[in-house]
Amino acid sequence: MSWDYFIYFSTVAVILWTIGAVLAFKKDKRLLPTLFTVAGLIVFFAFILGMWISLERPPLRTMGETRLWYSFFLPVVGLITYERWRYKWLLSFSTVLSTVFIVINIAKPDIHNKVLMPALQSPWFSPHVIIYMFSYAILGAVTLIAIYYLLREKKITNTGKLMEMTDNLVYVGTAFVTIGMLLGAIWAKEAWGHYWSWDPKETWAAATWLSYLIYIHIRLKKGTSFRTAMIVVIISFVILQICWWGLNYLPSAQRSIHVYS
Amino acid sequence: MNKTNKPIWEQPWGYFEGFYIAIGIAVSGFLLQITIGNLQLNAFQYPVNLIVGLTFVAILILCHYLFKKSSIVRWLSSVYATVPAIVVLLSVIIILGIVPQFVPYASPHDIPHNLAGLFGWYQMTTSWTFIFISYFNLIILGFVILKRTRRRFTWQDIGFYLNHVGIFLAFMGGMLGSSDVSRLSMTVAEGNVEWRAEDERNNLIELPIAIQLDTFMIEEYPPKLMVVDLESSLVLPKNKPVWFEYEGENKSKKLSDYTIDILSYIPNAAIMHDSLNTYAVPFHSEGGASAIKVRVSNAEMDNPKVGWVSNGSYMFPHSIVYIDEKTAVAMPVQEVKKYTSHVQVYTESGDIKEAIIQVNKPLTVANWTIYQLSYDESKGKYSTTSVFELVKDPWLPVVYVGIIMLLLGSLYLFIVGPKKKKS
Ligand code: HEM
Secondary structure, rough: OOOOHHHHHHHHHHHHHHHHEEEHHHHHHHHHHHHHHHHHHHHHHHHHHHHHHHHHHOOOHHHHHHHHHOOOOHHHHHHHHHHHHHHHHHHHHHHHHHHHHHHHHHOOOOOOOOOOOOOOOOOOHHHHHHHHHHHHHHHHHHHHHHHHHHOOOOOOOOHHHHHHHHHHHHHHHHHHHHHHHHHHHHHHHHHHOOOOOHOOOHHHHHHHHHHHHHHHHHHHHHOHHHHHHHHHHHHHHHHHHHHHHHHHHHHHHHHOOOOOO | OOOOOOOOOOOOHHHHHHHHHHHHHHHHHHHHHHHHHHOOHHHHHOOHHHHHHHHHHHHHHHHHHHHOOOOHHHHHHOOOHHHHHHHHHHHHHHHHHHHHOOOOOOOOOOOOOOOOHHHHHHHHOOOOHHHHHHHHHHHHHHHHHHHHHOOOOOOOOHHHHHHHHHHHHHHHHHHHHHHEEEEEEEEEEEOOOEEEEEEOOEEEEEEEEEEEEEEEEEEEOOEEEEEEEEOEEOOOOOOOOOEEEEEOOOOOEEEEEEEEEEEEEEEEEEEEEEEOOOEEEEEOOOOOEEEEEEOOOOOOOOOOEEEEEEOOOOOOEEOOOEEEOOEEEEOOOOOEEEEEEEEEEEEEOOOEEEOOOOOOEEEEEEEEEEEEEEEEOHHHHHOOOOHEEEOOOOOOHHHHHHHHHHHHHHHHHHHHOOOOOOO
16 A cells, blocks of 8 residues: 555545535435445545555654544544534534545655654554544534634524533543643653653643643633634634644744654 | 623632733743843752642642632632633743743853843743743642532542642642753663763763663664755655665666666675776675665666665765766665664662663663663664663652543543533
């Protein structure tokens, strides 16, 4: 398996996800949309697995490889929220966002490269990155909800249910961000001798975490406007993006040990 | 924000007062920074840090009981104090994430002399601003936890305690303990025993343990080939550089616009030049380089080019095969896959521990953890010296208890989720 096949696998996956998303609007039964989405996920995961085998290491090292997991987890999150809260448009949103990341990967593919430097050869590597990617997908989905809310504020009828879903997703996303961060700290201790050195990646991870904590805490007060809460969700996601890739363009990152090749 | 139209500073305080206070604390940090400069870390070493920590907790508990009715203590344990404190901490951390950082022991001459330097932003984590706003967060966190203990305990509180006590321990343990961390580096040659190491300021320190290096080994990834543009030294094609890894002799690969046939491979070669050619022969002692004989061709070339490509070693130069004046086939330096030190560690009490140390596989002996850090890079895979990092961090257990509590707290957040709102 190599990146050359990515376009075929991803096209099939996107078509299946799109059919699933459209059927979610058409049918009242959840069976067919679920089946199509799951089928798309299987096809997409087959590609990830193929890469894993041919690279002889988990595909998690480069930017493009992390985008791969992101594109995979978005429909997973879309599907979970669809099953739980029955919001039909979530499947379409997650499909669109996932497609955006697939297109970036097709336009800017990674080099086929088996190299994994010694520091990354650790049992902590896969859980750390996969958990982060999963949390990024959840927080990406909740950002879409926040944007949807701010654009259609007046027209939304059941804001209570929407806020409940937002709270739930932020809690789950923050839980996974916390776990990813702490596994990273334990691993750093194992690999570099210190659990936290304020390397730019760590600094921005802390910023991301604090930003979502602000959401959790302001929501504890009944007086907080939904609008403010949704804006905090969006700002937090911007910080998360800086943590993920934006940091490569910052002056502080010149000496980071974490910048992806 | 505050819905009521109460004048600011009149009780009960809300977010506005919170922002004034949090920003005020950050600004006093700035002012102190400008007057006296960075915090001196060694001033906080054991037992000063332990005393400071215990006093801090004692004062929190005392205030909690003595000023039960005080509206300020009550406000300090509320979300109205929490959110502004976290927002200001977040802002400081964002500055820390943008401004390039210097190590705490950097010479003052190296640090840029501008406004950011004056504020201590190039060494943010030891600046007074950072310390002040961090402790302000800890004070609030302490009061938040203490206030909760007044309520009758229910199982729903478990998530709250795990998260809040967890971050309190990890945060405070990390800050107080940072002055007690020792990080030393030790270079040992094969066959030698070493018990002296250097700290970050290059002072030599004698240790209660000694390391004997029996053997040191480096494993490299297979060599790679690529086509480079010699003027720009970029790998071709420029917009989508490609290379391939050696997989065996008699293979053909497409690389950029060329076909590369692998004719032969010598893992340990001497690279020789005569007036016309460069060639490689097997080399039977230390210092040989990887060399691959290639034939390069494409439809536009009259004759294929044949020659040896090598990335050289400390004994031999590297070698490329020219396709034309501007392009050539080259071999980049091989990446290291693994480096391994076989050691015996002696302690003062006379114990001997035999072990293998690798990156990600440190060894702990008598409060010291020994990490594989580096080797003699000028000799590459023929290095016979190994560089270790030795770390002692006596506060680590406090931080780890905090981290484990936070991990469990996160599982609670994930499984239980937010409180159900009545509306
Ligand atoms: C700077 C650190 C923190 C401060 C000052 C702080 C402060 C507070 C305050 C004042 C409350 C309301 C408590 C009450 O109603 O009795 C609260 C609740 C809460 N905090 Fe924090 N917190 C901090 C860190 C965290 C962290 C690290 C997490 C999670 C990862 C967290 C998650 C929560 C949750 C979930 C609640 C609601 C708990 C419940 O009511 O059961 N907080 N926090």
